[in-house]
Amino acid sequence: MTPEAPVWAKAAVRFRWPLLFIIGVVLTGLFLYGVSIMSVNVVLEDMFPFGHPFVKLHKEFGSQFGGASTTLIEVKATKGDIFNNAFLQKVKGITDAIVFHDDAYSLLTASISERKMKYMRGYSGGRVEMDGIMWPKIPDTEKEFKFMKENLYTNPLYNGVLVSEDGTAALIIGEFKEGIDYKNLFNFFMGLKEKYEDETTSLHMIGKPVLLGWIYSYWPEMMVIFAVSIGIMMALLLLFFRIWQGMVIPILTALVSSVWGLGILGFVGVNLSPLLFVLPFLVGARALGQSVQMAQRYYEELDVLQGNRVDAASRAMGALFIPGFSAVLTDMAGFSVCYLAKILLMQQLAISLTIWMLAIFVLTGIFTPLLCCVFPSPKGKFMKSVHEEHEVTGKHHLVDGINLWLTRLAIGKKGNWGVIATFTILYVFSVIQTTRVPVGDPTAGSPILWPDSVYNGDYAEINRTFKKAGADNYMVFFRGIEEFASKDPKVLKTFERLDRYMRAHMADVYGGDSCLYNVVRKLNKEMHDGNPIWEFVPDEEALCTSMLFLFQSKSVPGDLDRYADPRFYNTNTLMFFKDHTEETIDRIRASMTNFFDTNPKVLDGLGEYLLAGGVIGMETAVNEEIAMTHTKVNAYVLTAVFTMCALAYRSLLAGFILIVPLLLATLLTFVYMSFAQIGMTINTLPVSAVGVGVGVNFGLYIFSRMKEEMKINEGNWTQSLMITARTASKGVVYTALPMILPCMAWYGMSSLKFQAQMGLLLGVLLTFNMLAALILHPAVIYRLKPKFIYKPNK
Amino acid sequence: MKQKTILSVFLFLVVFFPLMAPLGAEPDKLTPLKDNLFSIDFVSETHGWAVGYWGSILHTVNGGENWALQDSGTEKVLTSVDFVDENQGWAVGYGPTILHTADGGKTWTQQDTAEDVFLTSVCFMDAKKGWVVGEWGTVLYTEDGGATWSMQSAGVDAVLYDVAFADALNGWAVGEFGTISATVDGGKTWTPQASGVENVFFSCHAVDTQNVWITGIDAIVLHTRDGGVTWEQVDTGIGKVIPFYEIEFRNEQRGVLCGQGAVLYTDDGGATWRPSLTDTPMDYIWLYGVGFSPLKGSWMVGEKGAIFKSVNDGKGWQAVQY
Secondary structure (H helix, E strand, O other): OOOOOOHHHHHHHHOHHHHHHHHHHHHHHHHHHHHHOOEOOOOHHHHOEOOOHHHHHHHHHHHHHOOOOEEEEEEEEOOOOOOOHHHHHHHHHHHHHHHOOOOEOHHHOEOOOOOOOEEEEEOHHHOEEEEEOOOOOOOOOHHHHHHHHHHHHOOOOOEOOOEOOOOOEEEEEEEEOOOOOHHHHHHHHHHHHHHHOEOOEEEEEEEHHHHHHHHHHOHHHHHHHHHHHHHHHHHHHHHHHOOHHHHHHHHHHHHHHHHHHHHHHHHHOOEOOHHHHHHHHHHHHHHHHHHHHHHHHHHHHHHHOOOOHHHHHHHHHHHOHHHHHHHHHHHHHHHHHHHHOOEHHHHHHHHHHHHHHHHHHHHHHHHHHHHHHHOOOOOOHHHHHHHHHHOOOOOOOHHHHHHHHHHHHHHOHHHHHHHHHHHHHHHHHHHHHHOOOOEOOOOOOOOOEOOOOHHHHHHHHHHHHOOOOOOEEEEEEEEEOOOOHHHOHHHHHHHHHHHHHHHHHOOOOEEEEEEHHHHHHHHHHHHOOOOHHHOOOOOOHHHHHHHHHHHHHOOOOOOOOOOEOOOOOEEEEEEEEOOOOHHHHHHHHHHHHHHHHHOOOEEOOOEEEEEEEHHHHHHHHHHHHHHHHHHHHHHHHHHHHHHHHHHHHOOHHHHHHHHHHHHHHHHHHHHHHHHOOOOEOOOOHHHHHHHHHHHHHHHHHHHHHHHHHHHHOOOOHHHHHHHHHHOHHHHHHHHHHHHHHHHHHHHHHOOEHHHHHHHHHHHHHHHHHHHHHHHHHHHHHHHHOOOOOOOOOO | OHHHHHHHHHHHHHHHHHHOOOOOOOOOOOOOOOOOEEEEEEOOOOOEEEEEHHHOEEEEOOOOOOOEEEOOOOOOOEEEEEEOOOOOEEEEEOOOEEEEEOOOOOOOEEOOOOOOOOEEEEEEOOOOOEEEEEHHHEEEEEOOOOOOOEEEEOOOOOOEEEEEEOOOOOEEEEEHHHEEEEEOOOOOOOEEEOOOOOOOEEEEEEOOOOOEEEEEOOOOEEEEOOOOOOOEEOOOOOOOOOOEEEEEEOOOOOEEEEEEOEEEEEOOOOOOOEEOEEOOOOOOOEEEEEEEOOOOOEEEEEHHHOEEEEOOOOOEEEEEEO
């Protein structure tokens, strides 16, 4: 088998006990401390691309106008309408609870029960009456309800926004701070539901804080799913190896690697979002896979060396050094290029996961063989089956039988071209299909949760009930260069023109806006005896100022804060949309560009319009960053893999042969994403990146084995390929299946659609990589008979 | 040779890879905006125009079955429209804006006026002679189809919201503070008339030189049977304090009154007013303009592009566009 073990491997085995102590106790203990300080909170700001102009604007205006953490609460009357005292008391109770919540921007809360939500009525002689709709007294008589309805339904700021057009629901809009404890906030929301829901009232809540709360609520379920996944892995390992060592050693290695990895995340300070829990699992599974290959190789060496555990361990270490190191390097390349994304979370992940992969190399390259060495040797049937691996005829284990059949197919006269042709067609199809992978969330509601989830049900309910409000908002700011600039009619009219543009061009998804010009229009009307012909923004700046002064004279400080700062330097428009899908975001982007092509962005002497903020603004920033990084990540990873493989085998052809199935697997992943409507997001990017790296491991394993077997079999390609099918190919299957099946199992178990889809995605990716290693590589090797594998002596 | 083949295939595949670009968004379909409408005028059973917010001018050539937006060239509010035939028409509004068309609205051109005021109402007797009223008691008069406009003072410092003429000589203008100003010489001189109230008047209609109707805020309706020497308040029986924005009569007997969430009609010369039947709830919308076509059609416009049609002089209304 393998030539003599290298010196370093021999030394490692000689000092196995001290090494095991250092790795298993000292370092693992240190990393356990790291695990204890790891944060599993979500910090929204960490997920935004820090250099993006939209994010900078969010930082500048976020605390003034809110936007990224908007929460909508629909209070629905399930019987009758909202116009009765008991129901309105509930609306007030919920609104007050939000206003007084420590994490809310109180002044930005909008609800019909808020004092700042006023009615304005013009009477004969220019008298204007202005007072709270539900303040200071909550209506209680038919006459008062009638008056209230008139005030609500005749005001575009309220009708369809804070009260549904059919009068069956009220909407409360809350703005929350960032970097808060979303678990606590979610408990607060659930508390409101518990307190106010009854047979006449239901509450529906959406927005980023609510969504994050729902995700956290699935934490116990995630733990169960991970436990089941580990159980499946253990069962498969037992089934494959049929010895306890075959199960315990890889699982132990994976567990230690997980402690190390999570510890690194803790030390680096990564805030691990629950949505990214897939990643540690995947990396842990990678450790398991590498460890399985190492254990299998160890037992092969043990068979050859007739039970010499020390030599078997050092030879296995030496033999798998290059393929193991190359595979790890590939994974490291995959993770490290995520650093290119100018998103703090991605950069932190890039650093920690790269270090983690290095740790896996140490653990699977040293820790696993040392464990094999110190564990008792298996006997009997198992070693007999290992011994028979070099026989390619006769009765076989099921996996061996399938592998041999596949290899025969791949190198057969017709089968060979057939396999190559099939994969080529698949490739072309995938390339074409790949163009359809969306960037960002491809569906309305949250794609993280299933369509029938409470959250997505509430999302649809609110969009259905409130025609002019929407769950997703987009903000355009105006930064004035001097005091009162934002009251200028030119500024306000441009915002109105923008609203009209959006209503004309995006009526299907655009709900409406909330902007200072709406207030001015309404004031102008009411100051002119309520005559509708006056409902417009007047040309005279002085008139706008005097009307707003009148409004403020009837208000308390902060009533206009949603629209402008107290000195009217800056203002904004808050536009509501029905979703934040990629298509909607693209259309908004195009609409904004077209609009500002014909309307000046800079108003001389006044200031300039700035894009953009709000939930969709931030989503746009992230999507743009992800789209840019996504292409770079793929390009760099593939270049890195190519270079590394070419260098490892000192052959450009080796680089090409190894990269093609990898490229294909990656493209097929995208095909699946386009069919399953999974968008490329901040959550999928690292999964996609690591997926690129996973496949090469299998290929390297097959190639290295072929190289060895060709020497032993003196250039007999067929014999070497068949033996490889029984050895390395089996290793590939043993490595892949304990990763594939648990991932697939997530699909049926997870309440998080995202996690289920990621599981299936990884399962598909790994399956394809496995099939490429089992069929495509033998076919290509047989067809090309590359010299980097075997060069006959002339 | 084989290696070259595989390399060629690979390069071919790589060429496809950069195609991984997201598809562009579909071009947007334009949705017509439903702007507030303030005035409607029909010159025949088929041809009519309505004007309103953001310079919107709607036109129909088939009795209101279809409406097309005409390019007014302005974003200003247009509050009143008057056509004398299928080609000649005027629309006025904020700005000040006086638009004129001589081709049925295919092209609209701005007519000059020196007065920088909000113009609220227009009334033309024929293709040459017309009046416009607006802020600060402004009355503008033309005898050449608007080529030149001359100032006529109503003698009041109030916003005038409507002007109506019974013939080329006898006309009335109404507005803020209970203002009624009348002329018996085609606008050369205007004389205030005592309304007896201080309500804002939004609309007036001259059935003939003696029989004139006025309406306004707080559901007020005034009527004179003596050309304005005396005005009497009419009880419409509506029972609520709402603004009435427009009153129009087809003839001495049949008239329509509309305002905030209400439409009334009379078929006995205003002795009794009854709520009209509508196929759309009107509780929370306002109706601002009423117009009659020469034979039997009645038209009404209002909030968010609402257009209603009646074929029985206002007894029942169907939404044409809402």
